[in-house]
Amino acid sequence: MATKRTKEILALLDEHYGRDYRVSLNYNSPWELLVATMMSAQCTDERVNLVTKELFKKYKTVSDFAKADLKELEKDIHSVGFYHNKAKNIIATAKILLEKYNGEVPSKLEDLTSLAGVGRKTANVIRGNIFNDPSIVVDTHVKRISNRLGFTKETDPEKIEFELMKVLPKDHWILYNIQIITFGREICVARKPLCDKCFLNDICKSKDKKLS
Structure with missing residues (x-):
């Protein structure tokens, strides 16, 4: 079951990025x-x-x-x-x-x-x-940001996938990846996260977090 903090994070992601399940890749089949x-x-x-x-x-x-x-x-x-x-x-x-x-x-x-x-x-x-089968996609953004948010301490993508299945409610399994890709590109970038612009700043526990 998702904790109060997890629900707060997901609610903020929904607020900023919506709940559109479509990936950014273009396809017709x-x-x-x-x-x-x-x-x-x-x-x-x-x-x-x-x-x-x-x-x-x-x-x-x-x-x-x-x-x-x-x-x-x-x-x-x-x-x-x-x-x-x-x-x-x-x-x-x-x-x-x-x-x-x-x-x-x-x-x-x-x-x-x-x-x-x-x-x-x-x-x-x-x-x-395609099949609306709840699943979690672990790419570089999900791996990095899930660690920063404290959802997992694992580094292996498959282990991260299974840990996130325990942390996140099923209705966010697909959505989380889509939202985090945008979040990772715009705000929580790998080398220099834009913490001063981050809407998750108050609840982020990352050791990379900028305090000033």
């Missing part, structure tokens, strides 16, 4: 979100959205990605970084979706994480945003 999320690793959503705007016009189906030429796809997604592995995994995943799942994106965590290049983070993005 489950497989488009899957591809976009795979490309977003160590890359900004803004950059991914610029790439997918043309990418999804060129590759219109899962089959198109499965048939894609590796070198050509690498060129198409070059600007998102780590394009060699990302292109290879996208093609491999598309083939698995066709062979095992009739071209559909599966909903179960174990099925999603069996896809090439898909870990718990990507799987939970799909589960939460």
Whole structure:
């Protein structure tokens, strides 16, 4: 059960960022979100959205990605970084979706994480945003800020995921990640958190907190 302090933090996040569950990645289908999320690793959503705007016009189906030429796809997604592995995994995943799942994106965590290049983070993005299955996505922002807020002392993403499941009410599992990404980019940045502008300043327990 969420503590009074946790409820206060979540209420303030809701007040400032709303309760819109949609991720900032642009997509029109489950497989488009899957591809976009795979490309977003160590890359900004803004950059991914610029790439997918043309990418999804060129590759219109899962089959198109499965048939894609590796070198050509690498060129198409070059600007998102780590394009060699990302292109290879996208093609491999598309083939698995066709062979095992009739071209559909599966909903179960174990099925999603069996896809090439898909870990718990990507799987939970799909589960939460496509299937409305309450899940917690632990990215760099969630990891850093959850520690700063005192929600966890863990550093391993999977352990953080399970700790947050105990701390946060289910109706905020998906929402928390979406809100914290914005919060982490605008205020609680990694190197120099803008504590003087932070609406959580009064209840933050971070050792990084600026007192002046």
